[in-house]
Amino acid sequence: MYVTSRLLRVSSGAAMPQAVGFVAWLLAHLNDTHHTQFSAGVNVGGDPGVIGVTGRFESLADYQAFIGALAEDAEYRGALGLSGPLFAGAEDTIWRVRLASDDMDPTLGFSAVDSVRIDLAHMVDAVAFAAECREVVTSITGRPSALVTAVTGARDRLLWVGHASSLAELEQARTELEADEKYLELFKRSEGLFREGSLETVIWQRVFPA
Incomplete structure (x- = not known):
C-alpha cells in the first residue's frame, strides 16, 4: 500500500x-x-x-x-x-506502507505521527529495528501503528503512524510507554541507526471526513 x-x-x-x-x-x-x-x-x-x-x-x-x-x-x-x-x-x-495495522483508520479523530531520520548507510537494519519498535509499542499499549518510509523527497524519513479517538487516548499511550523499561531500552539500542535528535511527533486532528 x-x-x-x-x-x-x-x-x-x-x-x-x-x-x-x-x-x-x-x-x-x-x-x-x-x-x-x-x-x-x-x-x-x-x-x-x-x-x-x-x-x-x-x-x-x-x-x-x-x-x-x-x-x-x-x-x-x-x-x-x-x-x-x-x-x-x-x-x-x-x-510506502511497509507494515499496516488494523488501527490504520483515517476516520478516527486524531493521528500521531512519530518521525525519525534514518542513517542511510544502515537503512536495512534501521527499518528492521523500526519494525521491532512497532511490535514493542503494540505489546505495551495495545495500539498497533503503521510503519511508513518515504518514496519521494528525502529518502531517509521513516514514520510510525497511529490513530486514536481523542488526545487523551494518545496521552495515555505515551504515559504507558514512558513508564516501561523495555520501551526506554529501545532508545539506547537505536544508536547509529537514526540521526541523533531527529525524532519528532506531530499530531493531526481530522477535519475530513467529518
Whole structure:
C-alpha cells in the first residue's frame, strides 16, 4: 500500500476556515467521483498554518491511474483555479506502507505521527529495528501503528503512524510507554541507526471526513 500526502500552506490565519471548507468539498468530490480514500487534518500543538491531505492507494499503478483521471475532471480543474487566494504553497510526498495495522483508520479523530531520520548507510537494519519498535509499542499499549518510509523527497524519513479517538487516548499511550523499561531500552539500542535528535511527533486532528 502507498500513502500520498500533501501539506497545504494556508495564506493567512483568517483564510483557514474557508481553506478547510474548500479542501473538504474538493476531497468529497474526489472520493465520490474517483472512488479514492482521501482525508484531511489540521496540526494540533504545532504549525497552525497547514492542512494535511492524505490518500491511500493499493499500488503506484493505481495512483498513476488516478492522476491520469484528474486530467479529465473539469470540476477539479475549475476548483483549482478558484483556490489561489487561499493557499501560499504545497508540498507532496509519496510514502510506502511497509507494515499496516488494523488501527490504520483515517476516520478516527486524531493521528500521531512519530518521525525519525534514518542513517542511510544502515537503512536495512534501521527499518528492521523500526519494525521491532512497532511490535514493542503494540505489546505495551495495545495500539498497533503503521510503519511508513518515504518514496519521494528525502529518502531517509521513516514514520510510525497511529490513530486514536481523542488526545487523551494518545496521552495515555505515551504515559504507558514512558513508564516501561523495555520501551526506554529501545532508545539506547537505536544508536547509529537514526540521526541523533531527529525524532519528532506531530499530531493531526481530522477535519475530513467529518
